[in-house]
Each structure stands twice: as structure tokens, then as C-alpha cells.
Amino acid sequence: MGLVYHALGKRTEALDYYNQALPIWREVSDRSGEATTLNNMGLVYHALGKRTEALDYYNQALPIWREVSDRSGEATTLNNMGLVYHALGKRTEALDYYNQALSISREVGNRSGEAMTLNNIGGVYDDWGNRTEALNYYNQALPIQREVGDRSGEAMTLNNIGGVYDDWGNRTEALNYYNQALPIQREVGDRSGEAI
Template sequence: VYDALGNRTKALDYYNQALEIARQVGDRSGEAATLNNIGAVYYALGNQTEALNYYNQALPITQEVGDRSGEAATLHNIGAVYNDLGNRTEALNYYNQALPIMGEVGSRSGEASTLNNIGLVYYSLGNRTQAFKYFNQALPIRREVGDRSGEARTLSNMGLVYRDTNQPDKAITYFEDSLNILLELRSELQKEFRETFLETNRGAAVALVDLLIDQNQPQRAFVWANRVTTYELADYNRLIGVRVANPEAQAALDDWNEQSQQLQALRQQLQDNFSTALVDQMRDLEAQVNQQAETLANTYPEVAELFEIQPEDLSQLQTILPPGNRCLTTRSPHKYPKRSQHDRPLSPQPRQSQR
């Protein structure tokens, strides 16, 4: 979980604790899975040498214990390292070893991931036809298994192929479909993880904004450049009268609304009958209401989502910006590199814990 949220230090801390225990109790399958996951963290950190070191420790153990699923995942991950190192031949070698094992063990999600990454190798080699063929095989499987994050990555990769083959309208559609899924996934995250999530999955945003500018669609580029940025709006009026699906969050919102109504009543009293005591009381309650709103946003993803920029906010913002500045954004996505979207390394589960 910490790895997926981008907190690599905590991820390594927990994996290293797990690895020590797995070795103490002689859990070879669990040891291999944890070695694989440590490799995945180093892969995410860009340390391919360490990633390969851990994957190469994991692979013979998976083969020793007959863990075909773990073997396939590790082969896949070694392929990803070689691809990042620019050794496309070795990358295809390991991916093509992993793919039939994925089919053998019924790992549809792993199969889709491997197909996606084989497509990326061909994309890197400039073979757009072969790349699209593999992406097109991966996409329906990702939808079948409900892998929304993987679906977003494959859609983005297909958008790159359409962009590179001079089909901008199709590319824009695929990039937008990818980003809509990512924004949906962000809506499920607590506030502290939202920005990291978007930065980790920013490739489609960069490619889309660039393409829209190239296609002379600055207003559409403006909307997307802002939608894929996390904001911290202080407009607590957004919480007034709102309804959410989570009963616990709704109870907290109801309590906040009650406090907010008391604050409004105090403000009205001040207008009718000013006193220093009432001012102090109002300021205390105002601070309490604001802190409560901040706590709600930090605790409940559905509340944090209320404070994100919406299309209607952008329409209003565009009306007050000078005409020459209507494509500006507070945080330009262009500082992030444009690149195809590899799948994260696969994380096999120890055999005895499978259900």
C-alpha cells in the first residue's frame, strides 16, 4: 500500500520486516514474494541495479518451491528492468517467458500487464503496429478483471500510438478516457495521498495538454491542466447541505453543518447587537468550524473531493483572467516528462495465503 501511494521509505521498512520473519520461519514462498516486492520499490526509485538484484534472488526460490505464479511475476519484473535499461531483446525474452505461465496459472491481470509491457517494448523500438496490437489485447482483459488503474495506463499508451501516427482526435479521446479513470481513482484517496497519486500517473496529462495546445485548443488544455492538479480550496461553503454515501462521513458533515449554522447565528447577533464578548465567541467558533472542515477533508476522501477544482470553477476562473492568460495553470504539468506508461512491477502473493 505504501509503495502504491509513493511512500517508498515506509514500504521498504515494512517489506524488510516481513523478509526477516519469512526467513526466520523458513517460509520460502513468502521470502520470494517479499524479495520481489523489495525489488519493485527499488524499481520505482529508479535503482535498477538493486531491483535486478532482488528479482534475481526471488526467481530461483519461486522455481524451487514450484510457485508458478510468483515465477511469472518475477520474470515479468526482470523484463521491466531490462526494458528500462534499454535492453529490449532481454526485456522481450523475459516477458515472453512470463506470458504463457500467466495463462497457465489463470492470472488474467498479470497476463494483461505483460501484454501491455510487451507493447511498450515494441513502442520503444518504433514498431507502432505491433505496440498497438499488444495494447489492444491487454485492454479488454483489464476491463474484464476490473483493473481500472491498468486500464488507464493502457488507454494512455494507445493514445500515444494514435498521436504518433497522426490521429490526434483519437489520441485526445484515449488520453481523456485515461485521465477520467485516474480522477475517479483519486476521488477514493485521502487528502495526503492525492497529489502523489496524480504525479505518479501524470504521463497522460502531459501528453494530452501538449497535444491540445498543438491542436490549437487552449481552453480545453486549460481545463485538463487544472483538473489533474490537486487543490486545497478554503471554500467551506461547499460542505453546506452536502450529502455523501459514507454514513460516518455524513454524520461528521451533519455535525459540521450544525456548528456552521451556530456560527451564522452568532454573526447575525453581532450585526444586531455588537459586543466584544460576542466577537471573541464568534472567532473561537469560527476557528473550530474551520479546523473541523480541515479534519473532515483529511479523513474522508469524499469530502476531500469536494474541495477539488471542478469544471464549473474553471469556467468562472476563465471569465476573470485576462484573454492572453487563459491557458495558465498554477502548476504546469510540463515539468513532468512525456513517456509511455509501464505497469508497476507485479507483486505475487505467498502460495499458502491464497484463497
């Protein structure tokens, strides 16, 4: 229920359900459920712009993922930590977490996680103004997103590639990528991405 409320943008309600679930997971000693809930709470706090709280929950989830040997969960949380550091403008730290997540995602064959992290690494290089390196990572992410059917991720990466070409002053190529992203964003109902 927390996931649904979060998806609906009702973050207070999401946290309410997560706060109800967390002690139950602990009571029944379900460490994976506990780590998932902690990670999800971190996502809500990140969405609320409360970065310190988000990191606190991610830092609680991470050792549990390691304890239960859930490498995919570990990679997801590391990627989420990278997102927080990126949002804080701490790009070096973000890149460190992204690279850890990427290595694990590749190790366990999590192609969706790999693509998401490649796109995020591209974003760091983009923010640094290293458009060539950003494009390299975006171009690695795009075929994987298509392979796994991640339409939202595909649209985001197409938009990011368009942004690189736009920054380079190649408006025709930028428009080509934006025109590929737009119908996908409409298809998946990403109104924010559509507006961007």
C-alpha cells in the same frame, strides 16, 4: 506495512519493514513469504531507480518461486525483471522476460498478469517505433483489463493507444483514447497518469 508505505511513496520506510520481515520468513522457513518480500524489495529499489539492486532481489526471488511451484509468483517476478531491463534500455532482454511471464500467466489463467504483460510488450514495440505491433499488444491487453476490472491498467493502456495514434498524426483518434483514459485516472486517483 511495507506495502502500505510503498504505496504512499515512503520507500525508505517500506524497505525498513521488508528488512524486518525477511529474516522472520527465513526463520520460520516460509519460502513463499520470503519470495514475496524479496520481490517487493525489488519493486522498491526499481522505484528508487536502483536497477542493479532491484535485479538482485528479483534474482533471489525467482528460484524460490520455482522451488515452491508458484507459477504466478514466478510470472510476476519475470515481468518485474522485464520492467527493469526495459528501463535500462535493454529492450531485447525485457522482451525475453515479458514473453516468459506471458506464457506462464496464460498457463495458470492469471488474466491480470497476462494483461499487464501484454501492455508491457506493447511498450517495447512502441519504443522500437513499431507502432503497429505495439497497438496489437495494447489491443489485446485492453479487453482483459476491462474483464478483470483493472481500471488503472485500463487507463494506462488507453493512454498508450492514444500515444500510438498521436505518433501516427491521427490526433482525433488520439484524443478519443486520451478522453477515455482521463476520467478513469481521476477515478482511481492516479495523479501522475492524469497529468500525463
